[in-house]
Amino acid sequence: MVQLNGKSLNSETILKIQDFNEKVELSEDAWKRIDESRAVVDEILSSGRTKYAVNTGIGTQLGNVVISEDNLIELNENLIRSHCVGTGNPISAARTRALMAVRLNYFAGGYSGVSRSTVESLLAALNKNCLPIIPERGSVGAHDLAQLSHMTLGLLGEGKMWSGDSFSEEASASVVLGRNELENLQLKPKDAISMISGNAFAAALGAEAAHRANMIVNVADVVAAMTIEGLVGTTDAFDPDIHNARPHKGQIKVARKIRSLLNNQHQKSEIGQSWAVTRVQDPYTLRCIPQVHGISNDVVEFATELIENELDSSQDNPMVLVDQNTTTTCGNFHGGYISKALDYLAIGVHEIGNMGERRIERLLNPACSELPAFLTPTGGINSGFMIGQVTASALVSENKTLCHPASVDTIATCAGYEDHVSMSGWAARKALTVVENVERILAIELLCACQAVDLRRPLTSTPILEKVHACVRSSAQFMTTDRVLSTDIEAVALKITDGTIWNIVKDHIDAHVD
Structure with a gap:
């Protein structure tokens, strides 16, 4: 059971919530804050005060239109239907769970004024996997209005929801709710704007990107160490005195990890000890691993901090201020923090893939590796890993385009009043694509390095890298003759994504002392 309290949600928990078997609850303090903020809304309604989005139209041009009490429910339902303008492919059912959880966590902060019954409906739908179909496109990062409206529409019993054993089929939302003995959501005044305020879509996808990016920067050093062995590189450039002289946190961390993997005090690498002493120094993609991987580590750490801060933030407009017994308009919905963080994260992660692809080329090039061309022992009739490098190159090139920052763009909407937007939704989607691409580049490099x-x-590597090698070989055997490599790539990429590779070496690295 994952408990949401509006204060401690992180990217690791977001990935946990994507599991269809995981249950979610709100803390007692969260429910108390939700009830207190709703009491403010109820008092406004009963007192006859006019407050934006409580009993007025929505948007700057319509916010001065007072809505009668008799029409408030219709206003809320119309708001959801009118904002269901998303387009493109739907996000996965797992990511829909993450999105719903982030919206619930925003409610837990106590600034939304949403009714308890609406929160209960969203929570029950999440726990029973009644997951609305949510198109991925349509947000400019000033609220994820389209995505959150499609989420709410499903709870109203309209539109479609994911269905089937693997949640890969579509069915009528009313049918899915009925099958799970859930009633259609009945919106109350202000509930609709509370449901669709903020950037829960960008934050949920961004949190997944951050979690996977952190795994990438960890595993990248393991893969690089295996490549150093495959190319019979030297550890001279990882000496701690070198990196203490340029004391960047990530650089020092990466150099230490490489040393821990290649300099085993009990059993030296036989491959490493065979390093050709006539070689003056290794190429940049080996020698500069701490410097390049290091800055990627620091970038991902910085971006993750910003993204995880967003997970526990209130992004409502209007915002309920309980201590002042009122609501007020604000700009917390602006997704600038998320978009900038994710643009930065994408650039940092891309650099890992860029280095990896260059190391793949060196592994396959006999002039660099002094191994058979394309790492096949029977070249000519077999092509070996030749086209694996082509795939890695394609992914690197794609990432170079995707790394153009989404956040440098803006476009005015809503009659010019919403005149600066963040594009955080697009930043999140493309950051995830960059991450997915780099996971596969690393998988290709690791396959080549093990080959x-x-x-x-008969020379062997260090015991810890031999364990990594055995893990890879459990899914992808030594390639004597050509076979379909895409299966191997996906299998090894999964071992990177799910932490299998990292879990092999983590304790060893943590215990390493220079």
């Missing part, structure tokens, strides 16, 4: 290590036999 190169095998071609160095």
Whole structure:
């Protein structure tokens, strides 16, 4: 059971919530804050005061239109239907769960004024996997209005929801709700604007990107160490005195990780000890791993902090201020923090893939590796890993375009009043694509590096890297003759994404002392 309290949600928990078997609850303090903020809304309604989005139209041009009490429910339902303008492919059912959880966590902060019954409906739908179909496109990062409206529409029993054993089919939302013994959501005054305020879509996808990016920067050093072995590189450039002289946090961290993997005090790498002493120094993609991977580490850490802060923020407009017994308009919905963080994260992660692709080229090029061309022992009739490098190059090139910042763009909407937007939704979607691409680049590099290590036999690597090698070989055997590589790439990429590779080495690295 994951408990949401509006104060401690992080990217790791977001990934946990994507599991269809995971249940979610709100803390007692969260429910108390929700009830207190709703009491402010109820008092406004009973007193006859006029407050924006409580008993007026929505949007700057319509916010001065007072809505009669008899029409408030119709206003709320119309708001959801009119804002269901999303387009493109739907986000996955797992990501829909994450989106719903982020919206619930925003409610837990106590600034929304949403009714308890609406929160209960959203929570029940999440826990029973009644997951609305939500198109991925249509947000400019000033609220994720379209996506959150489609989420709410499903709870109203309209539109469609994910269905089937694997949640890959579509069915009528009313049918899915009925099958799970849930009633259609009955919106109350202000509930609609509370449901669709903020950037829960960008934050949920951004949190997933951050979690996977953190795994990438960890595993990238393991993959690079295996490549150093495959290319019979030296550890000279990882000496701690070198990096203490340029004391960047990430650089020092990466150099230490590489040393821990390649300098085993009990059993040296036989491959490493065979390093050609006539070689003056290794190429940049080996020698500068701490400097390049290091800044990627620091970028991902910085971006993750910003994104996780957003997970526990209130982004409502209007915002309920309980201590002042009122609501007020504000700009907390602006997604600038998320978009800037994700643009930065994408650039940092891309650099890992860029380095990896160059190392793949060196592994496959006999002039660099002094191994058989394309790492095949029977070249000519077999092509080996030749086209694996082509795929890595394609992904790197795609990432170079995707790394153009979404947040440098803005476009005016709503009669010019919403005249600066963040494009955080697009920043999140493309950051995730960059992450997915780099996971596969690393998988290709790791496959090539393990093949190169095998071609160095009977020489062995360090015990810890031999464990990584065995893990890879459990899914992808040494390639003697050509076979379909895409299956191997996906299998190894999954071991990177789900933490299998990292879990093999984590304790060893943590215990390493220079």
